[in-house]
Amino acid sequence: MEFLNWAFTPEQLFDMESWIGDWFFILALGLFFLELVCYSVRKQISWNLLGDSATNFVTLAAYIGITSTVIAGFYLGVFMYVYEHFSLTHLPMTCWSILACLLLADLAYYWEHRFLHSCGIGWATHTVHHSSPNFNISVAYRFGPLDGLFPLFFYLPLAFLGFHPLMIFLCEMLVQIYQTLLHTEVVKKLPKPIEAVLNTPSHHRVHHATNTEYLDKNYAGILIIWDRMFGTFAEEQETVRYGVYPRLNSLNPVKVFFHGFLKLARQIYSAPNWSYRWRLLANSPKWAWDQEQKLQAADS
Amino acid sequence: MNLPYSIVTTLFIAFVVWLGAYVQPGNAGVPAGTEPRAPQNTAESTLYSATEIEQRFQLIKLSGITAALPLKDVTILWDRFTRQERLHQHLNTPSPDVYVLYRQFSEDFTQARITIGYKQTELEDSEDRTTYIPAGIYHPLPAPDGDITKAWSQIDFNRKPLAVIEQFRLSPSGELNAPKLFVLYK
Ligand SMILES: [Zn+2]
Numbered sequence: 001m002e003f004l005n006w007a008f009t010p011e012q013l014f015d016m017e018s019w020i021g022d023w024f025f026i027l028a029l030g031l032f033f034l035e036l037v038c039y040s041v042r043k044q045i046s047w048n049l050l051g052d053s054a055t056n057f058v059t060l061a062a063y064i065g066i067t068s069t070v071i072a073g074f075y076l077g078v079f080m081y082v083y084e085h086f087s088l089t090h091l092p093m094t095c096w097s098i099l100a101c102l103l104l105a106d107l108a109y110y111w112e113h114r115f116l117h118s119c120g121i122g123w124a125t126h127t128v129h130h131s132s133p134n135f136n137i138s139v140a141y142r143f144g145p146l147d148g149l150f151p152l153f154f155y156l157p158l159a160f161l162g163f164h165p166l167m168i169f170l171c172e173m174l175v176q177i178y179q180t181l182l183h184t185e186v187v188k189k190l191p192k193p194i195e196a197v198l199n200t201p202s203h204h205r206v207h208h209a210t211n212t213e214y215l216d217k218n219y220a221g222i223l224i225i226w227d228r229m230f231g232t233f234a235e236e237q238e239t240v241r242y243g244v245y246p247r248l249n250s251l252n253p254v255k256v257f258f259h260g261f262l263k264l265a266r267q268i269y270s271a272p273n274w275s276y277r278w279r280l281l282a283n284s285p286k287w288a289w290d291q292e293q294k295l296q297a298a299d300s
Numbered sequence: 301m302n303l304p305y306s307i308v309t310t311l312f313i314a315f316v317v318w319l320g321a322y323v324q325p326g327n328a329g330v331p332a333g334t335e336p337r338a339p340q341n342t343a344e345s346t347l348y349s350a351t352e353i354e355q356r357f358q359l360i361k362l363s364g365i366t367a368a369l370p371l372k373d374v375t376i377l378w379d380r381f382t383r384q385e386r387l388h389q390h391l392n393t394p395s396p397d398v399y400v401l402y403r404q405f406s407e408d409f410t411q412a413r414i415t416i417g418y419k420q421t422e423l424e425d426s427e428d429r430t431t432y433i434p435a436g437i438y439h440p441l442p443a444p445d446g447d448i449t450k451a452w453s454q455i456d457f458n459r460k461p462l463a464v465i466e467q468f469r470l471s472p473s474g475e476l477n478a479p480k481l482f483v484l485y486k
Contacts, residue, residue, distance in 0.1 A: 005325060006486075009403070009434040091321050092435045100321035104314055111310065161318045230306040 004096040013093065013166040017173055024177050031184075032137040038186050039136075051251040053138035058253035059128060060141040067148030075152055079165035082156060089162040098171065101163045102222075105155065105171035109179075109221035112154035114232065117216055120267075122150060123285040124260035131248040131256060135208055135240075140180040144260055175221040179204075189236075199224045202236045209240040215286075245289075360433045362399055363387065364417020370410055371402070381416040390424040397422065398476065400466040401433055409457050412464075434463045438482035451481035459485040 008016075032053070039045040083090075091097045116122035125144030132139045151172065158168045182204035190200050199220040207218040217234035220227050227233035250256055264280065267288060271277045280288055301309065365384060367377055396418050404413040415431045443451040448466060455461060463484040468476040 010432045089322065090435075092324070094324065094436075096324040097321050100317050103317050107310060107313060157314070161314070162322075229301060229309065231301045 004094065004099070006095050008093045010093070010164060010166045013164070013170050017166070017170045020170075020177070021173055024180075028137050028140070028180055031181075035136045035184060035186055048251070049134055052132055052134050053136070055251050055253045055256050056132065056138040056142040059143050059257045062253070062257050063143035063145070063147055066145055071148045071152075075148075076165060078152065079156065079159045079168065082159040083162075083165050087160055087162045090164070091162040093164055093167060097163065098167060101158060101167050102171040102174060104158055104161070104163075105168065106175050106221045106223055107226060108151075108154040108158065109172075109175045110219050110226040110230075112151055113219040113221070115154070116150060117219070118284050119282050120264060120279075120285060120288060121281045124264040125150070127244055127260040127285075128257060130208060130244045131259065133243045133247070135183060135185050135205060135242050137180065137183050139208075140183040142256075145257065178222045195224075197225060198222065203227075203233075205240045205242075206234050206236045208242050210243050210245055211238060211241055213238075214240065360399070361420040362401065362415055362417035362431045362433065363420050363423055364399075364415055364431065366413065366415040366431060368404070368411065368413045371412060371414075372410075374400070374414055377414055377416055387418070387423070391418065391422060392424050393422050394472045396470050398468045398470050399433070400468075401431065402464040402466075403434060403462065405461065409461075433465065434484060436462070436484045438463075438465065438484050441481045441483060443479045443481055446477070446479055448479040448481055451479070455483050456485070462486055 036045065039049065091100075113126075116126035125146040128144035129139070129142050129147070132142055155168055155172055159165055178199070182199060182201050184201050185205070187201040189195060189202050190198075194200065195202065199218070199222055203218045203220065203224050206214045209215075214234050217232055218224065218227050219232055224233065248256065248259060250259070267280050268277050271280060276291075364387065365377065365380055367380075369377060399415075399417055399419065401415040401417075402412040403415075405411065417431060420430065441451040441454045452464075455464065461483050465482040465484075467480040467482070469478040471477055
């Protein structure tokens with residue numbers, strides 16, 4: 001257990017993060033290629049699937065564009081500022097701290113993800129990720145415009161607790177990487193003990209489902225125990241139908257990338273009053289959907 | 301679990317995990333922003349006891365110049381450092397500490413990445429490239445008669461040092477006084 005006391009410099013953490021991030025992307029591309037091989041063996045490959053995957057990578061490029069130019073500098077600045085001025089302590093940069101940081105980053109991920117599903121403004125960006133009717137590694141890279149912004153509010157408390165910002169970013173990335181690997185239909189179910197503790201492709205398929213009993217379930221990053229604990233867990237039983245309601249049915253990357261915000265903007269524009277507008281942002285997307293159904297019923 | 305309970309549970313878990321990180325071996329639990337407990341600059345404490353005193357550099361940030369060099373060529377870096385006019389002009393204290401940080405040693409410990417700089421808190425603005433001192437428990441080594449090479453000779457290279465820090469007090473007339481040496485082992 002000696003390794004727990006290994007110390008790192010911020011530069012080392014930064015280098016580690018870039019190294020893992022870059023190589024993981026290559027690995028993910030490789031895995032995606034293997035998935036495509038599986039699909040073609042099963043004769044499930046189609047132009048639609050390929051087009052959808054291409055769209056996913058275009059949203060990735062757009063997301064990186066927005067995040068790296070607008071959000072990243074601001075993001076690091078805020079974290080450093082909190083760490084320098086408001087943190088309870090400065091925890092040493094050891095493996096021990098990284099483990100603690102990773103556990104808390106995973107918990108933060110759970111809440112951020114739950115948030116994205118529970119309010120209109122969060123859903124406007126996160127719906128992009130869910131709007132694919134497919135489920136493969138490329139879907140993990142399907143991002144919405146503000147997917148880079150919301151983590152700020154959920155991971156910032158870690159800087160307040162005294163974890164170095166670069167350590168937080170490293171852990172954020174590790175959770176993200178783990179999450180990415182879950183986006184596959186190739187892996188059915190893993191051994192029981194693993195399915196009990198860790199998030200798995202099976203659990204995450206449920207999260208991407210439109211089946212009613214699967215809605216708003218399995219928000220976890222690495223550990224599924226958060227969902228089990230907080231009552232948002234569902235087991236994969238009946239076959240999953242992927243996507244969002246109403247269906248997007250588009251391969252146009254621009255449309256895919258902005259459709260959440262476009263829809264929200266339209267809803268806000270045609271809202272009857274300001275309190276309704278506020279609730280469009282703060283209430284769950286289910287609420288907005290119910291209101292629209294009521295309106296339509298009243299119209300007809 | 302309903303939402304309020306879930307949130308309370310989350311806060312509790314966060315506290316427990318944070319506590320685990322806080323009491324980890326080797327964390328002296330120094331509050332943020334406090335200075336490292338450097339031995340006082342008295343005649344008595346310049347002669348360190350043979351037992352290793354724990355010295356912890358709490359994420360000191362340095363501004364200065366860095367280069368990967370053979371250790372014997374450190375004077376080249378010193379020459380460059382003395383010519384950093386802009387840096388010296390921004391000092392906010394007449395007798396600052398100068399730090400020399402050695403890290404990323406080569407296998408045979410003849411080369412290292414060396415930084416000479418001031419602590420950013422002793423500078424007016426710190427727009428220069430920041431170098432962090434690796435956090436950890438440093439062992440001070442005595443420098444008898446102010447001779448830092450004697451301190452170097454006591455470094456146990458078999459224990460694979462990760463970082464070595466020389467600390468000097470710069471007098472207003474430009475002399476380097478009160479040398480101290482700290483080493484961080486793996
Ligand atoms: Zn989701």
